[in-house]
Amino acid sequence: MRASPAPAKRAARQETSGAAAATCEISSPGTYTYTRFGYCVAGVNVVYILRDTNGKEIGRGTLEVSTSATLQKNATTWDEQITVRMTSARDAVTALTAKFRSSCGTGCTATDDEPWYGGNLVVGQFHTGTVSYSSAPLPGATAEFTTAYRMYVTSPGVALVDPNAGWDNPAKIRCDDAVGGTSPAGCAVPSVMPVVPLKTTAGEPGGAVAAYEWAQRNQQGAWGLRGHPLTRLTSGVGGRTASTCGGFKQEPELVNGDRCGDFPFGETKEGGAPGAQCVRLIPSLGSGEWDTYILNDAHEHNPAAPCVQAHVTPDEKAFADDQLAEGFTDQRVIDRDAFELTISTPDTGPDIRCREDDKPASALSNGDGWFWNTTEPVPLVQQTVKELGAGERPTRALACVGRDTAKGTGTSGDITGWLDARAFRAAHPADSTLSRCHLVARILGGKGSTEITRFNLVPCWHSGLNTGTPSMRTFEFAAQNLIKGPEEAFGSSDALLYEVTPVYKNENSTIPIGVTMSATIQRANGTNEELFPNVYITNTVKNTGQFNLGN
Structure with missing residues (x-):
């Protein structure tokens, strides 16, 4: 919604050759409010003043006008509700008769321009009714116009030509048949941004x-x-x-x-x-x-x-x-x-404050932080050696890293999918060796040399997912440089929430086709800063995009 000033008042004076004269003028222009499909005005005050033959005021009355309209999105006709209330009177003016007329500009027709017929008002009473408009834009065309209003006022028993006051709606209305597709014609207030x-x-x-x-x-x-x-x-x-x-x-x-x-x-x-x-x-x-x-x-x-x-x-x-x-x-x-x-988009809530909340029950300590790996079952731990049977594969690695992060360990053993990776390498001679990639990096405290910590490892191309530009190493170094850098940039009470998630082709896969990585700095004052955005690194050779190791 927005409010706009009304235009300057317009007044008309009517005099008679008899004993009295009367004027009608707008003393308050009111406040207009708009939405994309509606408009209204409140507080338009019209003052009627009665004078004697010497020009001395002998009475006055005030009428307050309000209007409102809702445009139709899918039609080009609409009604406007008009209400006129008598709010004050004094001396010789005790009642008023108000006639109301509406009109609109080129491209529009006031199909019913009188909201009521006749009737006197005293203080506290009101007239209300509707006026109607119509527009008929051609296919592909638009019509813009304003609505206008005039009120004719007199005091019962005073033989004068009705003095009148008029005003315009300051904002244009647009009716169009130009949205396209199957949309029918309709109307809106174009100055209100959709x-x-x-x-x-x-x-x-x-x-x-x-x-x-x-x-x-x-x-x-x-x-x-x-x-x-x-x-x-x-x-x-x-x-x-x-x-x-x-x-x-x-x-x-x-x-x-x-x-x-x-x-x-x-x-x-x-x-x-x-x-x-x-x-x-x-x-x-x-x-x-x-x-x-x-x-x-x-x-x-x-x-x-x-x-x-x-x-x-x-x-x-x-x-x-x-x-x-x-x-x-x-x-x-x-x-x-x-x-x-x-x-x-859906939001399930804020990320955990890793330095303030308890670490997960299965998390492993990592200096002044921790790291945590999750797994899920797969039908075959090595697809190329079916007799080894079912097993588990890594699904997520999460770490809370501080300035006192301990150094991690190396890798060893036939991790999930390792024999599958060796078979793929034998069948596809590529310009890279194989590696066991840490999900939580060794330089950030990640481990991978025991039966428990091997779920922090996935098979990967050494020059590709593991190292090179871009690779996991690119972002691991960014995290290491932060936590080992100046304390002004990363204090002893700050933490880095670091997450790596393997992405698999299907529920049977033992080797990921890539990983997603993100890192968020959690400040001691409760604010968060993004170290690097969510990124995706493919498990391909170098930066060629070829020989994706994922199965």
């Missing part, structure tokens, strides 16, 4: 919605947030979409039926940035809420990048596209209209 919502729950295909929300929060463009509106542009949509999705490299092992979700949308003027300049994102649903990860090259994340490419399923892409189209229809967003975009 707000288009995108939302998802944990049970809906909301990957694209989640990725677009991440972009709003993490890119400087803040596309669609308040103060950073998008502008609908109906021509050239396909070209802008093709530009932003240019060079899109599908990742079918990571996303079923991988499709490009372009943001800002090709449906907007802000869309169309070259795909080579975009941040690549993969949304992931876990623990009831969506997380979004930067794909592989997060160390080069540029907050000023003009676009994102989201790797999403066809259902996720269609789910967001349908909501955008519905939002245009619901808010009557036509070509060249600016609009805000509100995005909501």
Whole structure:
């Protein structure tokens, strides 16, 4: 809602050759309030003054006018409620008769311009009724106009021509048949910016919605947030979409039926940035809420990048596209209209305060912090050696890291999937050796040399997931440099919540196709700071994107 000042008052004076004259003027212009589909005014005061033949005031009365109207999103007719109340009278004026007329500008017709007929008012009494309007824009066209009002007032028994006062609604109304698609014609207040919502729950295909929300929060463009509106542009949509999705490299092992979700949308003027300049994102649903990860090259994340490419399923892409189209229809967003975009995704609550809360029961101490690994069963611990039977695979590694973090240990043994990795390496001669990758890094206190701690390890390419640029090592060093760096940057009472999650192809997999990583600084004063955003590193050779080890 917003309020606007009313226009300057207009007054008319009517005199007779008899013993008296009367004037009618607006003493208070009232306050107008608008929504996208409605308007109202309150406190328009019209004062009637009666004078004798010498010009001396012999009485006066005050009428207060209020009006309200709700426009129809899917029709071009509407009613406006008009109420006139007599609020004061004195001396020779004890009652007033008020006639009311409405009108509207070009492109609009006042189909019923009188809200009532006749009748006197005394203080405390009121007249109320409706006036009606209609507009008939041609297909693809718009009509903008204002509504106007005039009131004719006299005092019963005074033989004078009715003095009158008039005023205009200061904001325009727009009726259009230009939204497109199957949307019928309708009306709105164009000066009120439309707000288009995108939302998802944990049970809906909301990957694209989640990725677009991440972009709003993490890119400087803040596309669609308040103060950073998008502008609908109906021509050239396909070209802008093709530009932003240019060079899109599908990742079918990571996303079923991988499709490009372009943001800002090709449906907007802000869309169309070259795909080579975009941040690549993969949304992931876990623990009831969506997380979004930067794909592989997060160390080069540029907050000023003009676009994102989201790797999403066809259902996720269609789910967001349908909501955008519905939002245009619901808010009557036509070509060249600016609009805000509100995005909501499920939030299961704040992250734990790792230095304040008790560590998980199965967590292992790590200097002044801890680390914790979780597992889940798999039918075969080594798919290539079935006689070894069922086993467990790592599912999550979480660590609370402080300045006094102890050094971790090395690796050993046939961890889950290790024999499968060796078989893949034999069948696919690649320019890299195999490694057992720590999920919680050794330099951050992670261990992997005992039966218990081996679930902190997954098979990986040494030059690829383990080391290189980009790799897990890129972000492990960022964490190490923080906790071992100057105390001004990371104090003894601060903590780093560090998380790594293996991503598997299916429920039988023994080797991940990649890992997600994130790290959040938890300050002693209760605030959080992101050390690096959610990132995704693929289990491929070097930076070639080839020979994904995941099974």
